[in-house]
Amino acid sequence: MNEEHLQSVLHAAPGSGAELLSGLGIVLYVGAALIFVAVIALVLHATFTDRLRASTRAWVVGGGIVFPAVALFLLLNYSIAVGSAVSAIESGSALRLLLDCFRIDSKARIPPPAPGSLRIHVDGKQWWWDVRYEVRSGDTSSIVLANELRVPLDEPVELLLTTSDVIHSFWVPSLAGKVDMIPGRTNRLVIRTSEPGIYRGQCAEYCGGQHALMALYVIAQPREEFEAWLTRQAQPAEAPRDDLLRSGYDAFFKGRCPECHTVRGTPADGASGPDLTHVGARHALAAGTLRNHIGTMAGWIAGAQDIKPGNPMPDSEVYTGRELRALSAWLESLE
Amino acid sequence: MLPIAAVLLLGCTHESGYEPNVPGGNAERGRRAIAALECGVCHEIPGVPGAWGHVGPPLVAYRGNVYIAGKQPNRPDVLMRFVRDAPSLAPDTAMPAIAMSETQARDIAAYLYSLE
Amino acid sequence: MPSLIHKPTRKVVLLAAGAFGLVVLGAIGAFVVLLSGAYSTAATTQHFKITHRLLDAGLKFSVRSYANGIEVPDLSRAGMLERGIACYRTHCVQCHGAPGIARHAEGRGMLPIASDLAQSAREWPPEWLYYVTRKGVRMSGMPAWEFRISNEDLWSTIAFLTQLPFMTHRDYVELDARSRDLSCRAPTEVPRERSPEYAKVVFRQYACHSCHRIEGVVGPKSRVGPALVDWSRRKYVAGVLPNNEENLVRFIRDPQAVSPHSLMPKLDVAEVHAREMARYLMALE
Numbered sequence: 191m192n193e194e195h196l197q198s199v200l201h202a203a204p205g206s207g208a209e210l211l212s213g214l215g216i217v218l219y220v221g222a223a224l225i226f227v228a229v230i231a232l233v234l235h236a237t238f239t240d241r242l243r244a245s246t247r248a249w250v251v252g253g254g255i256v257f258p259a260v261a262l263f264l265l266l267n268y269s270i271a272v273g274s275a276v277s278a279i280e281s282g283s284a285l286r287l288l289l290d291c292f293r294i295d296s297k298a299r300i301p302p303p304a305p306g307s308l309r310i311h312v313d314g315k316q317w318w319w320d321v322r323y324e325v326r327s328g329d330t331s332s333i334v335l336a337n338e339l340r341v342p343l344d345e346p347v348e349l350l351l352t353t354s355d356v357i358h359s360f361w362v363p364s365l366a367g368k369v370d371m372i373p374g375r376t377n378r379l380v381i382r383t384s385e386p387g388i389y390r391g392q393c394a395e396y397c398g399g400q401h402a403l404m405a406l407y408v409i410a411q412p413r414e415e416f417e418a419w420l421t422r423q424a425q426p427a428e429a430p431r432d433d434l435l436r437s438g439y440d441a442f443f444k445g446r447c448p449e450c451h452t453v454r455g456t457p458a459d460g461a462s463g464p465d466l467t468h469v470g471a472r473h474a475l476a477a478g479t480l481r482n483h484i485g486t487m488a489g490w491i492a493g494a495q496d497i498k499p500g501n502p503m504p505d506s507e508v509y510t511g512r513e514l515r516a517l518s519a520w521l522e523s524l525e
Numbered sequence: 526m527l528p529i530a531a532v533l534l535l536g537c538t539h540e541s542g543y544e545p546n547v548p549g550g551n552a553e554r555g556r557r558a559i560a561a562l563e564c565g566v567c568h569e570i571p572g573v574p575g576a577w578g579h580v581g582p583p584l585v586a587y588r589g590n591v592y593i594a595g596k597q598p599n600r601p602d603v604l605m606r607f608v609r610d611a612p613s614l615a616p617d618t619a620m621p622a623i624a625m626s627e628t629q630a631r632d633i634a635a636y637l638y639s640l641e
Numbered sequence: 642m643p644s645l646i647h648k649p650t651r652k653v654v655l656l657a658a659g660a661f662g663l664v665v666l667g668a669i670g671a672f673v674v675l676l677s678g679a680y681s682t683a684a685t686t687q688h689f690k691i692t693h694r695l696l697d698a699g700l701k702f703s704v705r706s707y708a709n710g711i712e713v714p715d716l717s718r719a720g721m722l723e724r725g726i727a728c729y730r731t732h733c734v735q736c737h738g739a740p741g742i743a744r745h746a747e748g749r750g751m752l753p754i755a756s757d758l759a760q761s762a763r764e765w766p767p768e769w770l771y772y773v774t775r776k777g778v779r780m781s782g783m784p785a786w787e788f789r790i791s792n793e794d795l796w797s798t799i800a801f802l803t804q805l806p807f808m809t810h811r812d813y814v815e816l817d818a819r820s821r822d823l824s825c826r827a828p829t830e831v832p833r834e835r836s837p838e839y840a841k842v843v844f845r846q847y848a849c850h851s852c853h854r855i856e857g858v859v860g861p862k863s864r865v866g867p868a869l870v871d872w873s874r875r876k877y878v879a880g881v882l883p884n885n886e887e888n889l890v891r892f893i894r895d896p897q898a899v900s901p902h903s904l905m906p907k908l909d910v911a912e913v914h915a916r917e918m919a920r921y922l923m924a925l926e
Contacts, residue, residue, distance in 0.1 A: 480563055480566060481561075481562075481563055483562075483623070483624065484621040484622075484623070484624075485562065485563070485564070485566065485567070485620075485621055485623045486563050486566050488567070488580070488619060488620075488621055489563075489566030489567040489578055489580050490566065492567070492580040492619065492876045492877070493566065493567065493578055493579060493580045493876055496577070496578060496579055496580075496874075497566065497578075505876060506883070507876075507883050507885070508883055509619075509883060510617070510619075510881060510882055510883070511617050511618045511619030511620075511877065511880055511881040511882070512616075512617055512619075512881075514619045515612065515618075515619060515620075515621045518621055519621065579871075579874040579875050579876055580876040580877060581877070581880065582867045582875075582880075583867075583868070585868075586864075589864045590864050591864050591865045592865065592866070592904055594879075594880055595866055595867065595879060595880075595900075595903050595904055595905060596900070596902040596903055596904060597902075614902070615880065615900075615902050616901075616902070617880075617881045617900055617901065617902075618880045618881065619877050619880050619881065620880060
């Protein structure tokens with residue numbers, strides 16, 4: 191598996207919007223710090239000197255009007271330029287002039303996605319992320335997963351952000367700024383990166399008891415790998431290969447799992463919980479809460495309420511030890 | 526005064542019974558392996574942050590336990606096998622075989638035996 | 642009005658301080674003896690005569706007080722003797738012996754020694770015998786039989802005991818042969834007024850605390866089985882069955898049927914008692 195990147199705005203991925211934003215941030219932080227130091231130096235100077243060399247009027251006009259006006263004018267234009275560069279919009283000639291002024295070259299700008307290219311619908315829920323790929327225009331039912339997005343390298347990918355319940359906020363700090371998911375609205379975010387790897391993100395708007403355990407992963411990979419993954423995601427789940435997996439499959443239907451979960455290719459078509467068709471291939475479980483292996487899967491099924499108290503998934507309570515192991519093995523086999 | 530004396534005196538009583546030791550096991554590495562494998566999803570394990578699961582038994586003061594899972598004598602060789610492949614020793618158990626290296630199993634056993 | 646409280650004289654104060662000092666010194670002395678290891682716990686070291694007399698008398702006074710009010714049923718009903726000797730054969734003869742029949746090895750070297758019941762039954766009224774048999778005697782080898790013998794058969798045993806002083810070896814052997822096919826019945830009822838306190842008694846009566854540390858039950862620091870604390874939070878019984886009252890009852894009654902590799906043995910726990918235990922455990926948070 192690829193390397194997991196540090197989740198931090200200070201570790202922006204190359205080629206991402208976050209990189210431009212962190213550039214703007216550094217200008218702001220460093221600039222503000224310099225101005226602060228200069229002002230303090232002047233205050234000290236004024237305090238300990240008997241006679242000011244310059245006239246009071248010149249200081250008031252220069253430091254109080256001219257400098258802020260120029261600095262704010264430049265910053266405003268710089269932030270407009272950065273904002274337009276990360277927004278993946280067609281820039282008109284005025285904007286282009288601005289971008290050139292601040293030396294934001296065309297490679298750093300996130301271009302608008304080509305018409306008909308990949309769009310990903312991400313729907314925030316308490317407390318997980320429903321992810322649907324729109325491969326062809328309007329079709330969002332064939333590739334459905336949860337808490338994980340995969341994107342091809344170096345391509346702008348358009349995310350359509352919605353919510354099914356309360357306000358959430360989609361934030362992958364190393365890739366882009368945060369965008370709220372607001373009831374009744376569809377917000378748009380375009381992400382891009384030129385560095386492969388696993389980027390962690392999390393909900394950045396308090397959304398209830400388990401807000402802190404609502405994370406997701408964005409996995410960026412070369413186009414061919416991404417295509418292979420996408421093709422596999424479009425497949426239904428494979429039939430269980432051996433007796434252990436078959437008994438795991440039976441256990442899934444013995445319990446209440448299908449009421450909430452879908453496994454494409456089986457009768458399970460519950461809609462309120464994450465789609466589990468390829469859950470074994472995911473980087474994490476329970477919205478970025480647990481690493482994904484057979485042990486954590488078993489622990490999550492049997493003790494979901496201990497791990498994320500109040501989340502809609504109940505503790506299983508019905509499985510014998512063997513059934514729990516078989517069920518976990520079957521789910522992990524869904525790659 | 527008396528209780529203090531009692532604690533002091535009783536503390537001096539040397540009990541030399543069976544001491545489980547894992548040659549080559551590194552308890553600190555074991556602690557990190559337990560955290561990385563997230564054993565705490567199912568078990569309460571002192572010293573491992575977030576390990577407060579109730580699916581399996583609490584692994585508190587594990588050194589003194591007589592049996593593993595109520596089924597096997599609590600010995601280093603058996604414990605090393607159990608943490609990696611519980612079903613081979615307890616076919617009905619809910620604990621799956623967990624993919625890990627022999628070194629990890631050794632270190633994890635060393636950590637569990639460090640819990641007194 | 643004269644004060645009813647006199648100011649203590651100097652002499653009284655000194656005496657009181659002296660007495661208190663002696664008590665403290667005595668406690669420290671006893672503690673030192675305990676820690677020094679000088680006190681022998683061997684069953685070969687006999688009690689002082691006075692200790693033995695005192696314990697005997699204490700037992701008698703306690704039994705008389707607690708057996709007060711027990712109503713003795715008709716002990717001459719048909720079949721009672723036969724049922725009684727069936728219980729005696731199964732549970733009593735090992736430590737107490739019978740006319741012309743030696744007690745087993747474990748009944749010979751005990752300290753204190755189990756009494757010969759022909760003498761006890763001559764000297765004690767039936768309600769005392771019933772009380773001691775039912776409740777057992779602490780710090781001796783006598784268990785409380787109410788958890789192993791049904792109340793009906795407890796009285797049958799007492800009916801047999803009242804006849805014991807008047808039996809020859811031959812009478813005993815004949816009665817024993819006559820009741821060969823009978824067995825002693827286990828209890829099927831628990832008190833209607835259930836309480837966590839009662840459940841604790843049940844745990845102790847099935848020796849659960851010899852292997853498990855149980856919340857609320859005083860016992861050894863057992864590390865054989867898992868500690869039974871916070872039990873309602875646990876998801877699995879023995880790592881095998883989902884944790885609920887029904888499955889706990891199943892496991893307690895026949896552990897190896899549920900988990901073939903379990904080292905917990907079958908303890909012939911009556912269903913009612915297993916249910917008491919399960920309810921108690923499921924209430925531990």
